[in-house]
Amino acid sequence: MSNTxxxxxxxxxxxxxxxxxxxxxxxxxxxxxxxxxxxxxxxETLSLVGESGCGKSTTALAVLxxxxxxxxRIVFDGVxxxxxxxxxxxxxxxxxxxxYQDPFSSLNPRMKVRDIxxxxxxxxxxxxxxxxxxxxxxxxxxxVGLLPVMAxxxxxxxxxxxxxxxxxxxxxxxEPELLICDEAVxxxxxxxxxxxxxxxxxxxxxxxxxxxxxxxxxxVVRHVxxxxxxxxxxxxxxxxxxxxxxxxPRHPYTQTLLQAVPLANPELEAxxxxxxxxxxxxxxxxxxxxxxxxxxxxxxxxxxxxDAPAPRQRGDGQVVCHLA
Amino acid sequence: MALLEIDNLSVxxxxxxxxxxxxxxxNLHVDPGETLAVVGESGSGKSVTALAILDxxxxxxxxxxxxxQLEGDNLVQFSEADMQxxxxxxxxxxxxxxxxxxNPVIPVGKQVAEPLVLHRGxxxxxxxxxxxxxxxxxxxxxxxxxLDEYPHQLSGGMRQRVMIAMALAxxxxxxxxxxxxxxxDVTVQAQILALLKELTVxxxxxxxxxxxxxxxxxxYADRVAVMYGGRIMETAPAxxxxxxxxxxxxxxxxxxxxxxxxxxxxxxxxxxxxxxDLANPPPGCPFxxxxxxxxxxxxxxxxxxxxxxxxxxxxCVGHE
Numbered sequence: 177m178s179n180t181x182x183x184x185x186x187x188x189x190x191x192x193x194x195x196x197x198x199x200x201x202x203x204x205x206x207x208x209x210x211x212x213x214x215x216x217x218x219x220e221t222l223s224l225v226g227e228s229g230c231g232k233s234t235t236a237l238a239v240l241x242x243x244x245x246x247x248x249r250i251v252f253d254g255v256x257x258x259x260x261x262x263x264x265x266x267x268x269x270x271x272x273x274x275x276y277q278d279p280f281s282s283l284n285p286r287m288k289v290r291d292i293x294x295x296x297x298x299x300x301x302x303x304x305x306x307x308x309x310x311x312x313x314x315x316x317x318x319x320v321g322l323l324p325v326m327a328x329x330x331x332x333x334x335x336x337x338x339x340x341x342x343x344x345x346x347x348x349x350x351e352p353e354l355l356i357c358d359e360a361v362x363x364x365x366x367x368x369x370x371x372x373x374x375x376x377x378x379x380x381x382x383x384x385x386x387x388x389x390x391x392x393x394x395x396v397v398r399h400v401x402x403x404x405x406x407x408x409x410x411x412x413x414x415x416x417x418x419x420x421x422x423x424x425p426r427h428p429y430t431q432t433l434l435q436a437v438p439l440a441n442p443e444l445e446a447x448x449x450x451x452x453x454x455x456x457x458x459x460x461x462x463x464x465x466x467x468x469x470x471x472x473x474x475x476x477x478x479x480x481x482x483d484a485p486a487p488r489q490r491g492d493g494q495v496v497c498h499l500a
Numbered sequence: 501m502a503l504l505e506i507d508n509l510s511v512x513x514x515x516x517x518x519x520x521x522x523x524x525x526x527n528l529h530v531d532p533g534e535t536l537a538v539v540g541e542s543g544s545g546k547s548v549t550a551l552a553i554l555d556x557x558x559x560x561x562x563x564x565x566x567x568x569q570l571e572g573d574n575l576v577q578f579s580e581a582d583m584q585x586x587x588x589x590x591x592x593x594x595x596x597x598x599x600x601x602x603n604p605v606i607p608v609g610k611q612v613a614e615p616l617v618l619h620r621g622x623x624x625x626x627x628x629x630x631x632x633x634x635x636x637x638x639x640x641x642x643x644x645x646x647l648d649e650y651p652h653q654l655s656g657g658m659r660q661r662v663m664i665a666m667a668l669a670x671x672x673x674x675x676x677x678x679x680x681x682x683x684x685d686v687t688v689q690a691q692i693l694a695l696l697k698e699l700t701v702x703x704x705x706x707x708x709x710x711x712x713x714x715x716x717x718x719x720y721a722d723r724v725a726v727m728y729g730g731r732i733m734e735t736a737p738a739x740x741x742x743x744x745x746x747x748x749x750x751x752x753x754x755x756x757x758x759x760x761x762x763x764x765x766x767x768x769x770x771x772x773x774x775x776x777d778l779a780n781p782p783p784g785c786p787f788x789x790x791x792x793x794x795x796x797x798x799x800x801x802x803x804x805x806x807x808x809x810x811x812x813x814x815x816c817v818g819h820e
Contacts (some may be wrong), residue, residue, distance in 0.1 A: 227685035335774050336542075365541035365680060366712065367771040370756035374767050392686065395715075399758035399768065422760075436690040438715035439760050442739045445719045453687045456657050 178254065181386050182216040183355060186250035188239050189231075193461070206460050208234040210410035214352070221380070221387040223397040225433070226407035229261035229460050232390045235407075236356045239388065241265050246270035253353065270300050270350035277359035283331040289342055294319070296349040316345040318438055321375060341375065348379070355386045362394060373400060394437050400421055403493075406430045408483075409460055409468040416493025426490055426500040428473045429439035434463065467498065477498055501572075502529040503673055504553070509566030511545075511552050517779040519687040524730045525566070527805065530674065535700065535707040536739070537721035539714065541755075543775055546579040546710045550676045553708075554593055555583045570672070570685050589619040590666035594696075596679040598659035602651040608662045609635075615669040629717025634665040638695060657688035665698060671703055678710045693720055714757055718742060723811075726750050729776045729786025732805065736812040747814045749787045785816070793818045 189209040196202045205451055209231040209332045214253035216222050224232040239250055241257055250258045250450050256331065257268055266400060276282035294313050297304060298437075304312075312326040320341040331339055340360065347355055361369045377400065379385060397404060398418060405415040406429065414427040425431045454472045464471050470480040480498055487494045510525040527683040530536050530548040538546045548677040553568055555575065568575040570590060578586065580748050587593075592615075603611060612634055613627035622630070635643035636753055638661040649658055652777040660680060667675055677696065680691060681689035697720050700707045711717060717724055717738065725735040726747065746752045752771040758764075773790040784799040791798065797817045 227687065239582050337774070365775075366714075366753060366754050367541060368774075370758075370768040370770040371772075373758070373769060377767070394686075395758045395760045398760060399764060432687060434760075436686045437760060438690075438713075438719035438740070440714040440718050440754070440757055442718045442760070444761065451687075451690050453691050456655055456688055457685065 179217050181218045181253055182388070183249075183251040184215065184235075185249040185251075187212045187215050187235065187250065188246040189234050189237060189243055189472070190246040202412060204461070207410050207463065208460060209238060210463075212407075212410075212412055214405055214412065216386055216388060218353070218386055219231045219380075220402040221386055221389050221400055223391060223401040223404045224407055225390060225391060225394060225397050225404060227457050228458060229409070230407040231410040231460075232407050233358055236274070236358055236388060236390055240274060266428070270296070271345035271352050272354040272356065273350065273352040275340075275343050275347050275355060275357045275360040277334050277413065278363055279343055280331075280363075282343055283339055285331050287330075288316075288327065288399060288411050289329055290332070292342060293327075293349055300350055304468075305354065312349070314347055316447045319348065319379070320345045331378075335368075336364055337371060340364060340372050344372075344375065344379070348383070350384070351383075354386050354388065358390045359392070360389075362391065362393060368469040369396070376400070380394075394433065406433065409457070409463050411468065411496065413469065413497070414493065414495045416491065416495075418489055420493055421425075424491075426493075427469075427497050428475055428499070429469045467496075502569075503527075503532045503571060504530040504708075505567075506549075506553070507567045507569070507629070509549070509552060509565040509568065511548050511557065511561060512564050513557075513562075514560045515761055515779065520778045521564075521781060522561075522730050522778060523552065523701045524802075526727075526730075526732050528725055528735075530705055530706045530708060532673070533700070534699065534722045535689060535709055535720055536707045537711060537717040537724045538727060539711060539717055539724055540598065540727035541712060541753075541775060543729075544727040546727050548679050548725075548730075550678050550708065550710055553676065554591060555580075555586055584706065585619070587670065588615040588667075588672075589670045590672055591674045591676065592670070592672045594660075594663050594667050594675065594677040594680045595652055595681055598663055598683065599651075602659055603623070604651055607648050607650055610653065612662060612665045612669060613692040614694075615666065619670050631665070632714060633742060634661070634669060637668070637699070638662075638665045640665075656684050658683060660688075660692050661695070664692070667704065668699060668705075672705055674706045674708065676710070679712070680709075681716070682711075683714070689716075691755065696720075697818050714754065715760075726753070729781065731786055731802070731815060733787065733816070734814040740812055744812075746812065747787075747816050748791050748793050748818065750814075752790075752792075791818075 187209055190205040192202045192209050193204040195203045212235055226232050238245050245258050290313050293316050297309055311326055317324050322341055361372050398456055401418045403417050404421045405412045408429050414430045425434055439445055465480045467480045467485050470476040485496050485498045488494045504614050506528040509526050512521045521571055540546045552563055561658045563576055609628055609631045612631035614620040616627040616630055640646055640661050681692050721738045724738050724741045726733045728749050734750045745754055755769040771790050776782055776786045784801055785803050788794050788798040803815045803817045805813055805815040
């Protein structure tokens with residue numbers, strides 16, 4: 177039995193850009209994800225970090241097969257799911273579940289908590305008895321630190337942190353192996369965020385879950401990850417173990433990101449050089465030629481503008497840069 | 501003399517659930533040229549304080565008591581016409597959402613020029629020329645070409661630069677920035693905050709920075725006020741509040757952020773429980789229901805704000 181739960185090779189997700197109302201024709205494409213490869217070992221947490229538009233959420237949706245894959249290969253638990261659709265995909269869906277960012281819009285306001293958490297069970301295990309169903313809902317509420325009596329309430333009766341617990345309970349209903357957390361703690365206040373991070377880490381430990389954790393918040397990522405992949409304009413620019421990435425970031429973009437985040441410590445901040453950040457993230461519709469980061473890179477060489485760098489192995493990780 | 505002095509200010513809102521006391525008896529001052537960070541979580545009253553200063557509380561909100569002195573003028577007694585002369589001139593505001601706080605159907609140049617026409621009586625051509633300089637000052641590339649563009653043609657970072665240019669137009673004494681970078685990416689956030697700080701230093705304006713991000717506070721603030729449940733829990737110089745926090749809430753807040761440096765703990769320390777419901781506030785200290793050091797004295801009444809040193813104060817009866 178292999179230890180790899182998920183293997184993604186050269187994943188591409190391109191969205192067509194069309195013009196014309198009556199006769200629509202394709203005039204180009206947005207390469208939201210453009211050649212992403214990574215694998216996920218059982219029980220580990222891989223974080224995808226990057227700024228808006230870097231393709232981290234699109235990568236997650238492609239892995240869940242909620243989007244059509246343009247090219248590449250996704251192997252989940254030994255099964256190639258790249259092109260599975262509809263009924264063929266359904267048996268694999270319980271094993272991979274998602275926790276969404278917004279605890280307000282991701283729960284149906286007209287459904288009771290019991291029905292929200294129980295919906296995956298009704299869809300995937302329609303033969304279960306009513307008693308088993310009630311018991312499982314109570315178990316799930318308990319698992320995420322809510323009281324079983326709360327099953328009869330509606331989402332608006334809960335705070336943001338409690339709603340996120342409901343979202344997590346729903347994701348756990350079918351005993352998944354892979355949990356994808358897409359900015360799952362970003363909308364929460366810091367004191368509540370810490371509670372949810374602890375819950376996610378306890379659940380991983382107790383249930384042996386594997387996480388694909390998507391976040392723009394590097395301090396949260398540092399806390400939860402085994403490994404980290406930094407994305408920029410649809411590609412992974414650097415991937416390494418958590419400690420190595422923070423101790424020795426090799427890609428200039430990773431270095432920029434780390435410098436840009438202020439430390440919650442005025443003494444350390446005063447000693448730190450002010451970050452030198454050039455420009456803004458360009459549009460994914462027209463990514464720069466060569467290395468996609470070169471227009472913002474302080475160390476760019478002439479070749480960076482013309483030749484796209486290939487991934488290079490450095491230590492336990494890899495980096496996609498001519499300079500590394 | 502302080503530039504802005506808030507004394508015993510209370511603000512409440514009329515809601516279906518009854519009157520919500522969003523801000524309760526707060527005292528706060530800002531000196532010329534300093535950056536004061538107001539820190540707190542959702543519902544702590546930090547944004548309401550800002551809106552009260554500018555008299556933008558809306559129909560449902562009202563100031564119940566207290567005064568807001570700007571250079572000796574009590575803004576609470578100002579008429580709406582008086583306040584219109586203050587807004588955008590002596591005090592300007594930068595809002596969180598650069599997408600919704602600019603007018604989508606007016607070119608950005610005109611929006612930046614407008615305060616100069618309204619407050620300084622400038623002619624539109626002069627004001628537009630000044631707007632071009634302002635756009636240059638906030639490092640927008642090709643400022644002349646941008647004047648005629650509409651907000652949707654600009655990125656989030658560029659829109660926030662336009663907001664800053666607009667805020668600076670009349671050289672205000674005080675700029676209030678309410679979560680100015682929360683909607684932006686980290687690299688853009690760093691650029692915008694560095695720019696804002698640099699411009700306040702250049703123009704001598706004071707800055708009230710409202711944020712929930714303790715990293716941002718550490719990098720940019722001179723002084724910090726920590727709010728919770730509509731009250732100020734602690735205030736101190738920035739280094740002091742990180743190095744020597746004196747209120748249990750401040751300490752809890754500090755320790756619950758995962759750190760970017762230093763050792764990684766297995767579990768994050770948390771503050772158990774939920775923030776108070778301000779329609780039914782606890783009788784005493786608003787933090788008492790979640791406080792690890794709570795004693796009976798905490799529920800007997802709201803703890804008075806006390807100065808421990810001339811610059812460091814807290815509202816807590818604890819002696820731990």
